Amino acid sequence: MSRSEARRARAEVRWGHGRRLVVVDLENIAGGPCQTEDCAAWVRRRLADAGALRPGDHVTVAVDEGALPSVVWVWQGSVCRWGHGRDGADLALVEELGQRVHERFDEVVLASGDGLFADTVAALVARGVRVTVAAHGTSLSRRLATVASDLLLLSPGSTAAA
Numbered sequence: 001m002s003r004s005e006a007r008r009a010r011a012e013v014r015w016g017h018g019r020r021l022v023v024v025d026l027e028n029i030a031g032g033p034c035q036t037e038d039c040a041a042w043v044r045r046r047l048a049d050a051g052a053l054r055p056g057d058h059v060t061v062a063v064d065e066g067a068l069p070s071v072v073w074v075w076q077g078s079v080c081r082w083g084h085g086r087d088g089a090d091l092a093l094v095e096e097l098g099q100r101v102h103e104r105f106d107e108v109v110l111a112s113g114d115g116l117f118a119d120t121v122a123a124l125v126a127r128g129v130r131v132t133v134a135a136h137g138t139s140l141s142r143r144l145a146t147v148a149s150d151l152l153l154l155s156p157g158s159t160a161a162a
Helices: 003-011 026-030 037-049 065-074 088-097 115-126 142-147
Strands: 020-025 058-064 079-083 107-111 130-136 150-154
Touching (some): 020 026, 026 037, 026 058, 026 065, 026 130, 037 065, 058 088, 079 088, 107 115, 115 142
Parallel strands (some): 020 058, 020 107, 058 079, 107 130
């Protein structure tokens, strides 16, 4: 085996070994703006009750910049990302999912129904990562549902904004 072949073989090694990454689009799961600790805690409980969050998961949460203080407090132990504007938090999560996730995790749970994630999810699935989308059926993009490995539908009408 040549040196370049050995390097290529090492680059394809996956180190996931059962590791699971959960990425949370907080406002999508909340059903609207999530500016308070109560709202952030509700989303965390909702995802844990549905089985989307488990002990030992690596968790990244994204939210609009104004809600960051509430989120950081409630989601301690998680990586917190923020964005600006309409799709700012979503774009922060897309960036997170592009950080060689396929090499580090065997499974990803995306807590969002936003179609903006469809291409990213499709790319992860194509690389052998099992991607479960946890979302409200009423706000789940058809394309995202099609490319995901699995779906975890959250109970109808269960939004923090409701």
